[in-house]
Amino acid sequence: MGMKTNDIFNLLHNAVESKFLGKKISQREMADKLGVSMRTYQDWRLGNSQPQAASAIFKMLGVLDEGDAIRLIKRIVTELKDENE
Known part of the structure; x- marks a missing residue:
């Protein structure tokens, strides 16, 4: 099966963390940067929903x-x- 949208969000999240030398970035921080709720961002990463x-x-x-x-x-x-x- 091909790559899903949530796989891409997880790769992007990890890439952003790598940019900051492995500093963990919480889902809340990332959601704030994207202008969405933490719940929405969690759902994207889990594949429960996708924009x-x-x-x-x-x-x-x-x-x-x-x-x-x-x-x-x-x-x-x-x-x-x-x-x-």
């Missing part, structure tokens, strides 16, 4: 070549950083 937009985004990224996906993600990250400044 439809996230599922569509992951599928769209999966269609792109790796280089194109990386360039697009970098552009999105840059624009998000600019919004938060």
